[in-house]
Amino acid sequence: MPKLDLAAIPQTNVTGYPSPYDAAVAGRWYRRLAPASGLTLMGASHVTLLPGAFSSQRHWHRGQDELVVMLAGEAVLIDDTGETPVGPGDVLAFPAGEANGHHLHNRSGEPCTFVAISAGTREADSGEYSDIDMVFDAQGYARKDGTRYAAARTP
């Protein structure tokens, strides 16, 4: 069925981030829509951030475009230009290769919900985290000096 039964798609808050960077996304609950629907050329997640949660560590991608469509609730977009409030109906675009680290922070007292879509070759992707000693590639996470973290990147 093209109309997704979101409630029937498993929801998880799992992350591959090594400690202590995992704590900030413990309140990020998401459903992977592509495997549930047969999409193979894009990634898509239906995400709910509980109060206090971040969407990710602040990061950017070399090899993937990202688009966020806000559905409900309020969050703050944090990027190199500062802080921007976002709410229902807002659309956020993060082009591949634009070195502008970004994430969303739910500073409200209610959950917020959005759909995040990505496109590009995941196998050739890499990127950096703006605020912490971490980079990523298809194999997982490393420090900025190149030494690897043990945790694997989530599939």
Added chain:
Amino acid sequence: MPKLDLAAIPQTNVTGYPSPYDAAVAGRWYRRLAPASGLTLMGASHVTLLPGAFSSQRHWHRGQDELVVMLAGEAVLIDDTGETPVGPGDVLAFPAGEANGHHLHNRSGEPCTFVAISAGTREADSGEYSDIDMVFDAQGYARKDGTRYAAARTP
């Protein structure tokens, strides 16, 4: 700016559909988000359907995944399985190669708004229309016997 200023992005109802197939989408007003934001690996449109408008002629793609995120208003999804009402927060997924012709019809008395995202190689894409004598490829539109329509596919 990652948060798109939607009102500043030009809105159009242009279509490359040949007559008489263009009439059904005259009330489809859309903003192309990728050129406005620097995205190169996906397509994205912010679409408003006026009452009575269709999102497209009923079609499917061989080479592109499509995802629709409903933001406001009500529409009816029509595909090979029948008719399904959709509204704010609903997510619709149309995998590349799945020969299930689909479109949205606004049968309500108010506009409805959604974001439509596509990924895949547009140059290698093609597909068919379910209800009319038309197919498409990267060069434009043809009848099902292969003779071309004069109109060019919209960029």
